[in-house]
Amino acid sequence: MNENAGTFDPLDRRLMLATQAGLPLVPRPYDELAKTLGIDADEVIARLQAMLDTGRIRRIGAVPNHYAIGYKANGMSVWDVADESVDAFGERIGALEFVTHCYRRPRKLPEWPYNLFAMVHAPTREEAREKVEIIAALLGDACRARDILFSTAILKKTGLRISG
């Protein structure tokens, strides 16, 4: 899992610290970062590219607030699916166009019987529920129990923050 553990280059780490809250919104952001870090802009670019290539950076771009762009209903659908078939279903559910995250997670019995989590974003709860029914239809008898948890407030959304 963590084959990269302990191999995080100190300069990459400083670059992460300098960009985790966002890129400078100036015409030459990499030059500005280079100045801050005391290196060349070419090196900033090369290091960001290398981190993208190795998956240390997932993507570079805009992170929208789902509520603000019209997806008011954020439903975490949760499912109890037999261990032997959960992965096959998970792959199919993750491929649905309205599913934004899909994970297998441990159950917490007896309070929490669900092992498959699929996040659904939609303009309204009604539309989210319709989409969740598509997942239910796909699972059929494989679904032993289900629920949907709608978010009613974003209490924090800063994203990852490591400290220098």
Place this chain on the structure above:
Amino acid sequence: MPEANKASGIPPSLDSLDRKIIAGLQGGFPLCERPFAAAAATLGLGEDGEEILLRRLCAMLQAGILTRFGPMFQIERIGGAFVLAAMRVPEERWEEIVASVNALSEVAHNYRRDHEFNLWFVLATETPQGIAAAIEHIEAETGLPVYPFPKEREYFVEMKLEARL
């Protein structure tokens, strides 16, 4: 409880240009000397595209339409960990407990959900040990159990949200 944070108060003021930027710039931001100019050209923003794009991004960040603009790090590839966790918070202690959970820098996101498990947050730490430490800290501070839901497997999804306003 309010329906959402400051973002819910935003009138549907996104125009077609904002929508185009949100749809087109969730990833793939260029790595070159003038990336905003390059991105603006790709989006077809015209002659003053660089300036227009920068102005729009600033405005959308300020309004809370975008929460961030920059690299999204995958902390697990750098030796760290991301873990979803939940709590069952009694209504009378809601404000106090949200404040103490949010005070931790390790808490990257936090949502209220309408369920007996009503508080759902994501812990992000530079080391796997940091997760256990953060959970212990929250449990000690609140006296309530924290239920961690580490991902056992991630199924492939693509970024596919477009602005719907």
